[in-house]
Each structure stands twice: as C-alpha cells, then as structure tokens.
Amino acid sequence: MVDHGELITRNKLMLRVWWDWKGIIHYELLPPSKPVNSDLYCQQLMRLKQEDAKFKVDRWERKEGGGGITCVLQDGRVFEKAGVNISIVSGTLPPGAVQQMRSRGKKFDQNELPFFAAGVSAVIHPRNPMVPTIHFNYRYFEVQDKDVPRGRPIIVEWERDARHSAGSLVRLKVEELTIVITCLIFLFNVESLNTGQDNNNTTTLHDGKQWWFGGGTDLTPYYLFEEDAILFHRVLKQACDAHDSSYYQRFKKWCDDYFHIEHRGERRGVGGIFFDDLDTPSQSEAFAFVTDCAEAVIPSYIPIVKKRKDAGYGYHERQWQLLRRGRYVEFNLIYDRGTKFGLYTPGARYESILMSLPLNAKWEYMNIPKPGSPEEKLMQVLKVPRDWLHIEKTATV
Amino acid sequence: MVDHGELITRNKLMLRVWWDWKGIIHYELLPPSKPVNSDLYCQQLMRLKQEDAKFKVDRWERKEGGGGITCVLQDGRVFEKAGVNISIVSGTLPPGAVQQMRSRGKKFDQNELPFFAAGVSAVIHPRNPMVPTIHFNYRYFEVQDKDVPRGRPIIVEWERDARHSAGSLVRLKVEELTIVITCLIFLFNVESLNTGQDNNNTTTLHDGKQWWFGGGTDLTPYYLFEEDAILFHRVLKQACDAHDSSYYQRFKKWCDDYFHIEHRGERRGVGGIFFDDLDTPSQSEAFAFVTDCAEAVIPSYIPIVKKRKDAGYGYHERQWQLLRRGRYVEFNLIYDRGTKFGLYTPGARYESILMSLPLNAKWEYMNIPKPGSPEEKLMQVLKVPRDWLHIEKTATV
Structure with missing residues (x-):
C-alpha cells in the first residue's frame, strides 16, 4: 500500500497505478517506448499469411484517469475492418451517469461516485458479404458509494501474465482470424481483480463498493444461413448452461430486445446473448461466466468465417x-448505450469508441428487398427474432 | 367551418383537412391517383439534360395526423444524392416534447399540447468532392395551449397556388439544379397560413395559440475554396440584413454552435445561418424573412455548383x-435535434427523416490529414469557425 506512484510490473500490460487524496484510483499506461505484450500479438497478426493489412495499435491515456489499447485493422483481405478495444478507466461518475444507473435499478447514496471500469470490446466486419459481422463486449464495473478513508484506497492487483492468451493462440491455429484472441489477454488479466475479495455473495463489498459485470456477443449476417445462426447460438448456450440453466434464455431475449433499431422495427442481426448488472452468485463465479462467454467467441464464429470467407x-x-452496414451505423450512433455514454463522457477517446463503425456504409432511400429474395429472407428474421435452437417452432413466422 | 371532412381544393397541393372532437386538426394528402403539382416539377427534374437519375417522389400520410411529400434523387451525374422533404403534421405533443420546449424557454400551461408543424428540408450531396453539400430547413410551428371549444377548430387556409414557384423555375434557368425550387412551392403556400391573424405583435394568438419559425441553411465543403464560403455567407447576410441588421451575426454564430460534432471538436462545415423560436416582429414579417432565406438558397449555392461540378x-x-460524409452521418444521427425528435416520434416516417444521409460514407480509424495538405486546410476552419465576411480578422487563426 504505497501512497502514490506505485509501479505494478508483475503484469505484462504494465500499468502505473496510484490514488489521489480522495482515495480515487488512477491508471496510466506506460509510455509507448516500453514493450507492451499486446503489441507483440498485434505485430504477429500483421504478419499473417492471408492478412496483408496493417494492424494499427495505439495505447492511449485518459487524463481524467486510466487508458487503454486500441487495435484496428483496415482493408484486409478477410476483414474489411476489425477493431479491438481494451480500456481501463477510473474517475468520478458525473450526476447524469449516476442517475442513469439509478434508473436501471442500482441504488446509490451519493450523486457523484468514484468508479473503476475495465472492459474489452471487438467488432469484426468481414469483407465477404456471406460472412457475418460479430461484436462482443465484456466489462467489469466498480462503484464506490461511500467516502474512502485516506490511506485505504481501492487496490487493484495484477498478478497474471499473458501466458493463458499465448496458450490460446497456439491452440487455435486459425492464424488469420486470431484477432479476437487479443481481447482475451485482457480478460485473463482482469481475473485477478480484487484478489482476496472473492466469494462475496453480495454485490456490496466492504467500504460500500458495488461491482457488476456486463456484456454480450451478437452476430449480424448479411445473408442468412440458418445453420450458422444455429451454431452460433448453440455455442453461446453451452457457455451459459455451464453456469446457470436460465442464463441463455434470459440473455438471448435481452439481446434481441437490446439490438433493436426501433425506428425501423428491425433487429441489428440474429442476436446472441446480452446482459448487464450481473452481480450473482459471486464475483469469482460471475467472472468465470464472463470468461467462458469470451472464450465462446472463437468456436461460435471462427467456423463460420472459415466456411464462408471464400464464397x-x-x-x-x-x-x-453496405446498406446493412448503414443500419449498423444507425444502431450504434442512435441507440447503443455504450457509444452514447462514451461520446458524452468528457475526455472520451472517440476514435476508440467509433472503431466499431464499418469502413464503408450506404444509405439508399426506400430500398425494399424483392419478395422471395435472399435479402427479404434476412429481413424476416430481423423483424421477428427466432428461437434458433428450436427453429421448427418459429420457422413458419 | 365544416365539422368533418372538408376538402380544400383552392391549393394545388390538394390536402384534405378535418378536425376531431378535441378540436385537433388532421391533414391527409390526396391519394396518388390525383394530380399533385409537386409531382409535375419532379417529373420535369427527371428529364433534365445532365441528370439521368430517377427522381423518386413519394406522398405519405401519418396516421397520427398529416403527411408529406418526399423527393429523392440517387446516383445522378451531378448529385450523388439529393432529397427534399415537405411535411405537414399535426397531433398532440407528448409530455417529453413539451418538456423539451419548456427547457428552450417556451412557456406552456399544459403537459400535452395540440400542435401543427409545416416544414421543408433539403440536403444535396453532390458527386464531385469540389462541390460542397448544402442543407436547408425552414419550418413553422404552432401550439395550442388552451382547450379549444368544440366547433372552433384551428383552421388553416390554403389560398395561394404554385404560380410563384413556376415563376422561380423560369427565372433561374439552371435546370439541372432546380431541385431546390421544389421546396419553395411549399413555402409560398405556407404564406397564407392563418390568414386574418397577421400583424400580431405577440406570439400568443387568440385561443392561446403560440407560433414560431425556425430553420437555416448551411454549407459543408470537402475541399475549402474561401471564395465559395464568402459568396455563400454574403448572400445569406443580404437576406438577413433586409429584415434585421442583427440577424446575420446572431444566426451565423447560432449555426456554428449548432452544427458542432462535439466529440470531435469540429463543425460539420463552414456554417451559414441557423435560428429557432423566431416569433418577432410579427407573423407576416417573420414569414417574409424565412421566405427570403429560402430564396437565398439558389444564389448562394448554384453558382458554386456550376463553377465546380466538372472539376x-x-x-x-x-x-x-466519403470520410467527411461519415462525419455528416455522425452529426445527423448523434446531435441533430430534428433527426432525434423525428425518429423518437411514434409513427415517424424514418425514410423521409433519414433521406439526409449520404449515399455512401466511410469510417477510417485515425485518419489525420497531413500537415499543409488541402484536407488539413479544411480541418482548420472546421475546428475554429471563421468570420467569412471579415476574413482578414480571422485568417491567421
């Protein structure tokens, strides 16, 4: 427990962590001259056989507290645009954000709250229209609801190095598609958050701290291959079922409800899972679930990419x-809470927030697919979400 | 004063107007089989020498009250996408919208208000990157703040036919660019709104009715030609000066403040004029000003198109x-009040609201223009708005 400027070097992500007189933690990524493990992964990705595009890696800092790493690949052979964003931010939530959380059911005593948030998100827009876009985002949030006595800061310890991620890389051997692995580096590291505070069965830790996880994975096809949607949902359901038999059904519906382009009355894609405010049954079990969800990304998506990328x-x-990518832009800029929350936050790094947008998008007035066309077939499932794992029940819709 | 179903035929736009038992007016455009004057103009535009694109004209109705005409041209030789939207809607403002108006300074006694709104908007995205995009929007708003006794509905009379617009068409002789003229048809028709209620020096008419005008015209270049920005602002200033010597300065600043992509710290373009809640000095004088603004569109923009369209x-x-068009999408979907208000209104015709989006747009991660490049020259004036009519004062910024 050092009062200021402790350099935590056990973790390869190399963060400087300190806290101010209010007991609020601050994070600072090391200057770019120092080697950072995620750089090495991204450099590997740039040298991949099928992917000749540049992988741009930026480490950035937020002057209000924290920072992150953003990796974006553009104009690749397989991926038209693929972005991975890791962010670790802290500071004080403004009253508006606290109010927003209250309206979601969270209860806080104060109007301005110290917070800590760590998350990973990725959006992959393939070039081939037969390959769907995938998005996933997993995040951990911590809010301090009572004054922390000076000298008793919220401490985050980083113990695990990136060995697990390296293991994943070797195991999967789908080199040109391993961009998503980069994200896992972070998740494995987050695992040791709040060491010693595990097995709490309540979301309120000592010192009035509340925590929760949120996130999800969803698929946005341009042309519908039912077998792909079924595979995707089946793998997500397996990840859910290992933790709670009610999760898949609840989080599948939450996903359909969330990724809704309301003004058009259509979903962004064929869904997946989505959840927020997950604070049960314990911190370690919730984290294990989120980790399993993130690990499910590979087996739920990579087989589809491999199968369709040369169609x-x-x-x-x-x-x-391109038209459907326009709808993706509409959802992200008009409805997505994360994007709105991010862009309205002072000091937000808009380039990282907007990396989810496709490289190219199009808006045509009154483009209506012909009856019976493959495009109309897709629209039908976007207008009425299906139960992909019991397709015979909803196929006649 | 007919209780229901009065057909007003004096105006060529042919609207059916009635009111319900609450005294709320309803508008219905005649079925497409009937000739509507604006169709004729659009058909003319489709036959233009240089413009071989289809001009799609849709009349639409809003089941909550009112309707409109949307004309969109796509993939033309001069214009990549050009849209004109005329809407005449009425109904009851939900409490949220009333609250929004209160926060802008309007005072109303009731929480739900009968309203009438008539507006014209246009966005023209040329194909040649040397030709700027223009947007204009002029609207009239009326709110009934007290209960209207049954049998005393708010009556809108339509007296003027489209002769004025036809006159404009002949006078201008820039055939391939006359799409904007279509809009004027509507404005000339609005002129006779509330006949007999003119020369009120207060915005509250009898029966507790409040009215105001709003709108603006702004220019979004992709490459900066100072002479174009100066011409554009000079013509707008002339239109303003004819009515109030303080208008241009106020509305120019309002425009710079409004068309601000906040997360990027840049303006959408080189500005123009923008105003809202204009309810002085009288209804007729305010309307005359708005009409002059709309008529200034032609001389402020057409010379630029003619000069640059073949560059x-x-x-x-x-x-x-395409990247700058991505920024245009960001502004419209994230910040533009009209778009947000429209998309969140139940029963809104999203195709008409979103016609302002470009045909194609692009998002690249971290695209930063090279120092000294023409692209960087544009960025400088987007980051620090200039006083275009006193350019020597701000040119060193």
Whole structure:
C-alpha cells in the first residue's frame, strides 16, 4: 500500500497505478517506448499469411484517469475492418451517469461516485458479404458509494501474465482470424481483480463498493444461413448452461430486445446473448461466466468465417452488405448505450469508441428487398427474432 | 367551418383537412391517383439534360395526423444524392416534447399540447468532392395551449397556388439544379397560413395559440475554396440584413454552435445561418424573412455548383469526401435535434427523416490529414469557425 506512484510490473500490460487524496484510483499506461505484450500479438497478426493489412495499435491515456489499447485493422483481405478495444478507466461518475444507473435499478447514496471500469470490446466486419459481422463486449464495473478513508484506497492487483492468451493462440491455429484472441489477454488479466475479495455473495463489498459485470456477443449476417445462426447460438448456450440453466434464455431475449433499431422495427442481426448488472452468485463465479462467454467467441464464429470467407459474390451482394452496414451505423450512433455514454463522457477517446463503425456504409432511400429474395429472407428474421435452437417452432413466422 | 371532412381544393397541393372532437386538426394528402403539382416539377427534374437519375417522389400520410411529400434523387451525374422533404403534421405533443420546449424557454400551461408543424428540408450531396453539400430547413410551428371549444377548430387556409414557384423555375434557368425550387412551392403556400391573424405583435394568438419559425441553411465543403464560403455567407447576410441588421451575426454564430460534432471538436462545415423560436416582429414579417432565406438558397449555392461540378478529382479526393460524409452521418444521427425528435416520434416516417444521409460514407480509424495538405486546410476552419465576411480578422487563426 504505497501512497502514490506505485509501479505494478508483475503484469505484462504494465500499468502505473496510484490514488489521489480522495482515495480515487488512477491508471496510466506506460509510455509507448516500453514493450507492451499486446503489441507483440498485434505485430504477429500483421504478419499473417492471408492478412496483408496493417494492424494499427495505439495505447492511449485518459487524463481524467486510466487508458487503454486500441487495435484496428483496415482493408484486409478477410476483414474489411476489425477493431479491438481494451480500456481501463477510473474517475468520478458525473450526476447524469449516476442517475442513469439509478434508473436501471442500482441504488446509490451519493450523486457523484468514484468508479473503476475495465472492459474489452471487438467488432469484426468481414469483407465477404456471406460472412457475418460479430461484436462482443465484456466489462467489469466498480462503484464506490461511500467516502474512502485516506490511506485505504481501492487496490487493484495484477498478478497474471499473458501466458493463458499465448496458450490460446497456439491452440487455435486459425492464424488469420486470431484477432479476437487479443481481447482475451485482457480478460485473463482482469481475473485477478480484487484478489482476496472473492466469494462475496453480495454485490456490496466492504467500504460500500458495488461491482457488476456486463456484456454480450451478437452476430449480424448479411445473408442468412440458418445453420450458422444455429451454431452460433448453440455455442453461446453451452457457455451459459455451464453456469446457470436460465442464463441463455434470459440473455438471448435481452439481446434481441437490446439490438433493436426501433425506428425501423428491425433487429441489428440474429442476436446472441446480452446482459448487464450481473452481480450473482459471486464475483469469482460471475467472472468465470464472463470468461467462458469470451472464450465462446472463437468456436461460435471462427467456423463460420472459415466456411464462408471464400464464397462467391457480386456487386449486388456487396451493395446489400453496405446498406446493412448503414443500419449498423444507425444502431450504434442512435441507440447503443455504450457509444452514447462514451461520446458524452468528457475526455472520451472517440476514435476508440467509433472503431466499431464499418469502413464503408450506404444509405439508399426506400430500398425494399424483392419478395422471395435472399435479402427479404434476412429481413424476416430481423423483424421477428427466432428461437434458433428450436427453429421448427418459429420457422413458419 | 365544416365539422368533418372538408376538402380544400383552392391549393394545388390538394390536402384534405378535418378536425376531431378535441378540436385537433388532421391533414391527409390526396391519394396518388390525383394530380399533385409537386409531382409535375419532379417529373420535369427527371428529364433534365445532365441528370439521368430517377427522381423518386413519394406522398405519405401519418396516421397520427398529416403527411408529406418526399423527393429523392440517387446516383445522378451531378448529385450523388439529393432529397427534399415537405411535411405537414399535426397531433398532440407528448409530455417529453413539451418538456423539451419548456427547457428552450417556451412557456406552456399544459403537459400535452395540440400542435401543427409545416416544414421543408433539403440536403444535396453532390458527386464531385469540389462541390460542397448544402442543407436547408425552414419550418413553422404552432401550439395550442388552451382547450379549444368544440366547433372552433384551428383552421388553416390554403389560398395561394404554385404560380410563384413556376415563376422561380423560369427565372433561374439552371435546370439541372432546380431541385431546390421544389421546396419553395411549399413555402409560398405556407404564406397564407392563418390568414386574418397577421400583424400580431405577440406570439400568443387568440385561443392561446403560440407560433414560431425556425430553420437555416448551411454549407459543408470537402475541399475549402474561401471564395465559395464568402459568396455563400454574403448572400445569406443580404437576406438577413433586409429584415434585421442583427440577424446575420446572431444566426451565423447560432449555426456554428449548432452544427458542432462535439466529440470531435469540429463543425460539420463552414456554417451559414441557423435560428429557432423566431416569433418577432410579427407573423407576416417573420414569414417574409424565412421566405427570403429560402430564396437565398439558389444564389448562394448554384453558382458554386456550376463553377465546380466538372472539376477534376481522383481516388484520394473521393476517399476524403466519403470520410467527411461519415462525419455528416455522425452529426445527423448523434446531435441533430430534428433527426432525434423525428425518429423518437411514434409513427415517424424514418425514410423521409433519414433521406439526409449520404449515399455512401466511410469510417477510417485515425485518419489525420497531413500537415499543409488541402484536407488539413479544411480541418482548420472546421475546428475554429471563421468570420467569412471579415476574413482578414480571422485568417491567421
């Protein structure tokens, strides 16, 4: 417990952590001249056989507290745009944000709260219109609801290095598609958050601290292959079922409700899972669930990419893909809470928040797919979400 | 004063107007089989020499009251996308919208208010990156703040036909660019709104009715030609000066403040004029001002289009134009009040609201123009708005 400027070096992500006189923690990523483990992964990705695009890696700091790493690949052969964002921020939540959390059911005594948030998000927009876009985002949030006596800061310890991620890289051997692995580096590191505070069965830790996890994974196809949607949902359900038999059904519906482009009355894609405010049954079990969800990304998505990435397509299919990417932009800029929360936060790094937007998008007035066309087939499942794992029940909709 | 179903035929736009038992007016555009004057203009535009694109014209109705005409041209030779939207809607403002108006300074006694709104908006995205995008929007708003006794509905009379617009068409002779003229049809028709209630020096008419005008015209270049920005602002200033010598300065600043992409710290373009809640000095004088603003669109923009539409450009300039169009999408979907208000209104016609979006847009991660490049020159004036009519004062910024 050092009062200021403790350098924690056990973790390869190399963060400087300190806290101010109010007991609020601050994080600072080391200057770019120092080696950072995630750089090495990204450099590897740049040298991949099928992917000749540049992988731009930026470490950034937020002057209000914290920072992150943003990796973006553009104009690749397989991926038109793929972004991974890791952020670890802390500071004081403004009254508006606290109010927003209250309206979601959280109870806090104060109007301005010290917070700590760590998250990873990724959006992968493939080039081939037969390959769906995937998005996932997993995050940990901590809010301090009572004054912390000076000298008793909230301490975050980083113990695990990136060995697990390296293991994943070797195991998967789908080199050109391993960008998503980068994200796992972070999740494995987060695992040791709040060491010694595990097995709490309440979300309020000592000193009035509340924590929760949130996140989800969802799929946005341009052309519908039912078998892909079924595979995707089946793998997510397996990850859910290992923790709670009610999770998949609840989080699948939450996903359909959340990724809703309301003004068009259509979903962004074929869904997946989505949840927020997950603070049961314990911190370690909730984290184990989130970790399993993140690990499910690979087996739920990579087989689809491998199967479809070289499928034939023409101008018509590309134009439809661009129109659907316009809808993706509409959802992200108009409805997505994370994007709005991010852009309205002072000092937000907008380039990292907006990396989720596709490289190219299109808006045509009154584009309505022809009856019976593959495009209309997709629209039907976007308008009425299906129960993919019991498809016979909803296939006639 | 007919109780229901009065057909007002004096105006060529042919609207059916009635009111319900609450005294709320309803508007219905005639079925498409009937000739509507604006169709004729749009058909003319489709046959223009240089513009071989289809001009899609849709009349639409809003089941909550009112309707409109949306004209969109896509993939033309001069214009990549150009949209004109005329809407005449009425109904009851929900409490949220009333609250929003209160926060802007309007005072109302009731929480739900009968309203009438008539507006015209247009966005023109040219194909050539040397030609700027123009947007304009002029609207009239009326709110009934007290109960209207049954049998004393708010009556809107339509007296003027489209002769004025036809006159404008002949006078201008810039055939391929006359899409904007279509909009004027509507404005000339609005002129006779509330006949007999003119020369009120207060915004509260009898029966507790409040009215105001709003709108503006702004220019979004992709490459900066100072002479174009100066011409544009000079013409707008002339329109303003004819009515109030303080208007231009106030509305120019209002425009710079409004069209601000806050998360990027840059303006959408080089500005123009923007105002809201204009309810002085009288209804007729305010309308005359708005009409002059709309008429200034032609001389402020057409000379720029004529001068630049055949300028040479390459792949690099096109890519920059697409990136800037991405910023246009960001502003419209995240910040524009009209778009947000529209999309959140139940029964809104989203295709008409979103016609302002460009045909194509692009998002690249961390695209930063090279120092000294034409792209950086534009960015400088987007970050620090200039006083275009006293350019020597701000040119060194």
